Amino acid sequence: MRAWRTLLLALLGILGGAVATFPLAVNAETPDAALAKLLEGARAEAAVPGACTAAHLDRLVQIFCEKRLRAGIREYYPLFGAREGEARSGYDVDVGRAVAKHLGVEPVFTRVNAASRIPLLAEDRIDLAIATMGHNTQRDGQVRFIRPHYYQSETTVVGPRALAVKGWPDVAGRTICVTIGNGSNAQIISHNVRLMLFDEAGVLPDRLKDDTCTLAAQDDSFFAYYFTHPDFAKNYEQKFGFAQVPWGMAVARTGSDQLARALDLTSQIFHRDGVFLGIARGNSVGLGFLERQQAVWKRPECNTDTGSTNPACVLPALDAALQPTPFAGRATAIEDWVEARTGVDFSLPMFKTMPAWSLFKDGIVNSLILVAGALAATLLFALVLGALQSSRRFLLRWPARAGSIVLQSSPVVLTLVIAAAVAQAFFHYSSAVAIGAAIVALGLMNGSNAGQAIAEAMHTLRAERGSAQGTGGIPTTELFGRAVSRSATQIVSFLINAAKGTPIASFIGAPELLSALTDITSFASGRATTYTLLLVFYVAVVVVVVWLCDRFRSWLEHRQAAA
Amino acid sequence: MMGLHIPTGFFPDLLAGMVVNFEIAAIALLFGLALGGLLALGRLTGGVVGAIATALIGLMRAAPTFVVMFFLLNIIPRDAMLFGVGVSPSPLMIVALSLVPYSASYVADNGAESLKQLRAGSPLGALQFLPNVTRAFFVLVMSSSAGAAIGVTEGIAVILREAVLLPALGDKLVLFAIGILFFGVTLQAGFALMRLLQRHLGRFATRNSAAP
Numbered sequence: 062m063r064a065w066r067t068l069l070l071a072l073l074g075i076l077g078g079a080v081a082t083f084p085l086a087v088n089a090e091t092p093d094a095a096l097a098k099l100l101e102g103a104r105a106e107a108a109v110p111g112a113c114t115a116a117h118l119d120r121l122v123q124i125f126c127e128k129r130l131r132a133g134i135r136e137y138y139p140l141f142g143a144r145e146g147e148a149r150s151g152y153d154v155d156v157g158r159a160v161a162k163h164l165g166v167e168p169v170f171t172r173v174n175a176a177s178r179i180p181l182l183a184e185d186r187i188d189l190a191i192a193t194m195g196h197n198t199q200r201d202g203q204v205r206f207i208r209p210h211y212y213q214s215e216t217t218v219v220g221p222r223a224l225a226v227k228g229w230p231d232v233a234g235r236t237i238c239v240t241i242g243n244g245s246n247a248q249i250i251s252h253n254v255r256l257m258l259f260d261e262a263g264v265l266p267d268r269l270k271d272d273t274c275t276l277a278a279q280d281d282s283f284f285a286y287y288f289t290h291p292d293f294a295k296n297y298e299q300k301f302g303f304a305q306v307p308w309g310m311a312v313a314r315t316g317s318d319q320l321a322r323a324l325d326l327t328s329q330i331f332h333r334d335g336v337f338l339g340i341a342r343g344n345s346v347g348l349g350f351l352e353r354q355q356a357v358w359k360r361p362e363c364n365t366d367t368g369s370t371n372p373a374c375v376l377p378a379l380d381a382a383l384q385p386t387p388f389a390g391r392a393t394a395i396e397d398w399v400e401a402r403t404g405v406d407f408s409l410p411m412f413k414t415m416p417a418w419s420l421f422k423d424g425i426v427n428s429l430i431l432v433a434g435a436l437a438a439t440l441l442f443a444l445v446l447g448a449l450q451s452s453r454r455f456l457l458r459w460p461a462r463a464g465s466i467v468l469q470s471s472p473v474v475l476t477l478v479i480a481a482a483v484a485q486a487f488f489h490y491s492s493a494v495a496i497g498a499a500i501v502a503l504g505l506m507n508g509s510n511a512g513q514a515i516a517e518a519m520h521t522l523r524a525e526r527g528s529a530q531g532t533g534g535i536p537t538t539e540l541f542g543r544a545v546s547r548s549a550t551q552i553v554s555f556l557i558n559a560a561k562g563t564p565i566a567s568f569i570g571a572p573e574l575l576s577a578l579t580d581i582t583s584f585a586s587g588r589a590t591t592y593t594l595l596l597v598f599y600v601a602v603v604v605v606v607v608w609l610c611d612r613f614r615s616w617l618e619h620r621q622a623a624a
Numbered sequence: 625m626m627g628l629h630i631p632t633g634f635f636p637d638l639l640a641g642m643v644v645n646f647e648i649a650a651i652a653l654l655f656g657l658a659l660g661g662l663l664a665l666g667r668l669t670g671g672v673v674g675a676i677a678t679a680l681i682g683l684m685r686a687a688p689t690f691v692v693m694f695f696l697l698n699i700i701p702r703d704a705m706l707f708g709v710g711v712s713p714s715p716l717m718i719v720a721l722s723l724v725p726y727s728a729s730y731v732a733d734n735g736a737e738s739l740k741q742l743r744a745g746s747p748l749g750a751l752q753f754l755p756n757v758t759r760a761f762f763v764l765v766m767s768s769s770a771g772a773a774i775g776v777t778e779g780i781a782v783i784l785r786e787a788v789l790l791p792a793l794g795d796k797l798v799l800f801a802i803g804i805l806f807f808g809v810t811l812q813a814g815f816a817l818m819r820l821l822q823r824h825l826g827r828f829a830t831r832n833s834a835a836p
Binding site: 221223224225235257260268271272273274275466467469470471472473474475478479482483486561562563564565567568575579582588589591592593595596599600603604607 | 682683686687688689690691692694695698699702766767769770772773774775777779780781783784785787788789791793796797800803804805807808809811812
């Protein structure tokens with residue numbers, strides 16, 4: 062008998078060892094079972110007399126004590142959170158109702174917006190935020206996101222149906238309207254796209270309609286509402302999407318461990334059972350992400366109580382943190398110093414993150430190249446067009462004069478656009494091509510005027526002295542040199558004009574300082590300081606150019622006097 | 625190019641856009657005349673006031689219009705109030721204001737010169753101020769096309785809006801040529817007006833000096 066007992070114990074030991082070796086295989090629970098157990102425990106805790114008045118209760122227990130779930134939702138985000146009188150509607154609202162129902166409590170909604178949703182959680186004025194909140198690494202330090210994510214948005218580029226745009230190569234060199242602070246702006250900039258900045262997303266559809274914007278980029282969830290309007294959908298379409306951001310329900314980082322766990326499991330179940338999908342269908346929001354997520358959460362390895370921590374099942378947070386510069390701390394110290402002494406909100410975003418610093422440095426270098434190039438091109442075209450317009454040959458003189466009149470008749474923006482369009486027909490669009498096109502355009506515009514001045518000076522010199530070589534006059538080349546000296550004031554004036562005109566090159570995507578700073582302010586704060594520095598930079602550059610040009614004029618005039 | 629189709633509404637839109645260019649230029653010139661006139665008087669006063677006026681004129685001459693436009697666009701809060709009244713300028717007004725440094729410095733330079741001529745007993749020289757201001761007005765009309773960069777629907781913005789829908793370079797160039805023609809005719813007409821004014825003033829001055 063003892064031998065049998067020993068044998069039985071040995072078998073039990075082997076079985077126990079096997080269980081210990083393969084814990085997942087034996088201990089894995091369905092999310093439903095894990096949730097039921099968790100809720101049962103919380104309800105039991107809430108039911109203990111006096112427990113609800115105890116300090117440091119987990120919010121899940123508190124929800125059962127109060128029999129209500131306080132959900133923060135948006136009220137002016139069409140299709141996701143909207144309110145007409147007492148009636149609330151939208152995907153987020155219905156998700157809140159479904160979660161509350163699953164917990165067996167009543168939902169109580171509180172209005173939140175992008176700025177208030179995190180503080181309201183931290184102040185314990187809401188239990189849960191379901192408020193179109195993108196999950197990024199920066200926010201991970203502020204709230205506890207529920208995983209799996211309940212929705213995913215992406216930035217979508219919207220434009221007229223007639224416009225052939227399918228991807229990034231088609232938008233290089235174009236302008237896209239965006240909102241300041243949109244997380245995807247940095248990505249747009251990296252594709253040689255110019256930005257037109259707006260404070261509010263709400264104006265973008267109107268700016269598309271009145272043709273201020275040809276293309277606009279914003280969350281697809283934002284445009285989804287407008288695409289439910291037949292007029293808008295008839296004229297515009299989503300060209301392409303990028304920068305996917307998972308949206309997370311969120312709870313406070315402290316005192317919400319059990320609530321977060323319960324919501325993780327609930328979210329898993331909602332994805333697997335198509336609850337989120339059904340709510341999305343009912344609110345006419347995009348289904349693609351939710352359909353893919355349903356397939357994920359039906360997979361055996363994900364459909365477990367540990368699925369929400371399994372990297373193979375959940376999506377990572379968007380890494381939105383920008384790498385700081387080595388001197389970011391000093392920049393902040395300077396900002397604080399100025400603000401403390403002057404009360405002025407002083408900000409130096411270009412010195413604080415590596416992408417901004419890189420744009421800033423490149424912007425300065427490109428601006429100086431542009432100024433130098435525009436000055437050289439103006440001088441060159443002035444001499445060439447001046448010589449052609451001074452020619453005695455009709456076939457050289459009149460085309461040059463006609464060209465000059467055309468150039469003088471074209472507004473600067475139009476000449477730049479023409480130069481860029483021609484350059485793009487021959488070269489693949491790039492920053493260098495845009496800078497080159499701008500240099501040629503500025504050189505032609507100002508050079509044609511200066512060239513006309515040279516030709517007029519040449520005409521007066523000929524009238525004064527007689528001209529042709531061999532007829533007792535002075536050689537044409539020498540006469541031309543004197544004409545250049547005589548028109549020194551005009552040449553200098555157009556050289557200064559060319560230098561002053563260089564910032565307009567940003568209109569065709571040349572990455573000079575104005576363009577760089579516009580890009581920086583699209584994802585960082587400090588617009589006032591940034592544009593003040595820009596103005597100071599360009600005024601300083603023009604002052605230096607004026608000084609150099611004055612010296613050049615003195616040299617030309619001295620040369621004329623000597624002649 | 626054979627398939628170039630210009631929508632029916634294009635030409636009315638272009639003309640309406642050009643009216644905006646004229647509107648911007650007129651506002652910029654009005655502000656420029658007021659500010660430039662004061663600066664011209666200040667410069668002729670001499671002393672500290674003259675030095676300050678000269679420095680200000682120099683700075684305004686050096687300020688690139690396009691940068692000033694973005695500066696104003698970003699520095700003035702959208703909800704700016706003065707004595708309880710909203711003073712945030714519209715994009716059109718921002719373009720006009722960005723042209724004020726140019727127009728004011730131009731008016732100050734020419735105004736000071738005219739005042740000198742007047743003091744020297746040459747009314748004809750002083751009257752040259754009028755054709756010069758006319759020239760500045762048409763330069764401002766052309767420069768106001770910068771407004772296209774901040775979404776002002778002026779003439780060039782209308783042309784660019786159509787051009788963006790044309791895939792072929794040839795078609796785009798035809799459209800751009802139409803733009804140059806419209807603006808060119810305006811500019812040349814303006815300069816012709818200026819020359820006419822100069823001749824008229826010349827005859828006027830000659831008649832006056834010949835009179836007993």
